Amino acid sequence: MDFDIHFSMDHHDKTKGGDDLYNSMVSQAILADELGYASVSMTEHHLLELGVNPAPLTAAVKIAAHTKNIEILTGVVVLPLHDMRSYAGEVVMADIFCEGRLVLGVGRGAYAYEMERLGVPMEETRERFDESLDVLQALLSEEEVSWDGKYYKFEPLTVMPRPLRKGGPRMLMAVLKPEAIYHCTKRGFNILTTPLHGNFKHFQSQVDAFRRAKDEMGAAGEDLTLTVSRGAFIVNDEADKRSKMEMAHEHWQRFDNVFTGPGIVKNGRAVALDNGTTVEEMGENLLICSAEEMVERLMPFHDMGIDRVSINLGFGPCHKDCMQMIRLFAADIMPEFVQPSDKKLAVVT
Template identity: 70%
Template sequence: MDFNIHLSMDLYDKTYGGDRLYADMLEQAVLADKLGYRSVSVTEHHLLELGVMPAPLMAAVKIAAHTRNVDILTGVVVLPLHDMRTYAGEVVLADIFTEGRLVLGVGRGAFAYEMERLGIPMAESRERFDESLDVLKALLADEEVSWDGKYYKFKPLTVMPRPVRAGGPRMMMAVLRPEAIYHCAKRGFHIMTNPLTGDATHFKEQVDAFRRGKAELGEAGKDLTLAVSRAAFIATSDAHSRAKLEQAQDHYSRFDNVFTGPGIVDRGMARALPRKQTIDELARNLLIGSSAEMVDRLAPFAELGVDIVSLTINFGASQQEVLETIQCIAEEVMPHFTVSNSETALSA
């Protein structure tokens, strides 16, 4: 099982500044590269302090310029927000500038607040995503493409430059429902998922769905990988763990507001709202504790056959704390699970 760091992109205090936030993000990527992590990831969000990343392809190119080995995942870019006729060319260029280390993670969008203010009603996002994905894949695979769909209608055109590798960069799909995981894996996508509530039965269903889809591809699916996202932090004491859980609870009170809640945002800052989930229930869903506890909590992931665990470390911590946790995981957790990168790299 390999490890990914989901880089810091949350701006809890506007006065901290985007310049410092992205300097922190780059420092984390450089450290992860040095310590042998398989990949780092950024995700697309607009108009909010949660995941402040309006240009993930641009960030991927910047990260690639300062690292040597890590893959760079866009986990995820929101396809309905882009015109695939121009975005396909941006993807090709980013793949070239990252020298093939780009993994294009794609999704439909998660926050109704940002989607609807950018003109995409959440009720349409699934349908728009499905067509956008089909258009993007066609534009990357074929030289002459025309389209007559619901959201795209255009005469024959060719995206330039052409992809370096057939069909463009590796692609990863962010999906939660087991049946959707199965269908996406069967289409040849790497998968990123999240158990969310920590329900072991549901998690196993997600993994089994991936395996079924991968198996149906036969030899063509042998290199597909399953990544699972979890929030994590190495704590030095029970009191430290509790403090980090309280930070996480505050973070998710903002996240829930725009993910499932009313979407109350004050000048770009999502308002913290009361949560139904208690802090003790949250603790069961997060990987917060000593390095030994994290090893124990991750063991079922490896036993089920998860290929990559993607760790979100910063949900309110300082940059120094984040760097220390990245280092500690590399030194005290990863050796229990990892093999050489050459054996586990995401393949074309």
């Protein structure tokens, strides 16, 4: 099992500019690369301080220019917000600049607030995503592609430049429901998921769906990987733990507002709304604990056969604390799990 550092890119302090936010991202990526993390990742979001990353391909290229080995995941780009005819070329160009270290994570979009203000109703996102993905894969795999679908209609065209490899960069699918995980795995995708506020039984069902699909695929699925995202932080003592848990609780109250709630946003900031979860209940779901407890709580992930854990530490801690967390996790946690044989994410064919 290996590890990813996820940049949630939350702009909590509006007295600081975007330059402060993105410079911190690059510094953390450089450190993660030096310390042997498998990857870093970022998610596309618009119009909100809750995930300020409107251009993850640009971020990936910047990180690639300052690192040597680490994989760079767009976990995820929101396909329904883009025209695949132009976006395919952007993907190819980013993959070239990332020198093959780009992993294109794709999704349908999570926040109705941003999707609908950008002209994509949430009730259309599944259909739009499915067709967009089919168009993107065709454009990255073939020349003189034409299309006659519901959302795309175009005469034969060829995306230029052509990809470094047929089909473009390695791909990863962000998906939550167990049956969707099963079907996406059967299509040959690496999977990124998270149990969110779900219990262990729900988490187990997500993992089982991935394993069931891989088993049915035989040799064709043996290189596919499952990445699980979790909020996590190593704390110094009980006071530090309480402080981090309160940060996380407020963060996920804002997240739930735009993910499953009414989407109340003021001046670009999602309002924290009561989601019925206490600080203590939130702490049970997240990995905010001492280093010793972190190893204990991650061991079931390892035993379940999860390939990669994506650590989301951007729920409120300052840059200095995040840098220290990256160091401590590499020193105290990673040696318990990371093996030299751990796989890179598979190429989707």
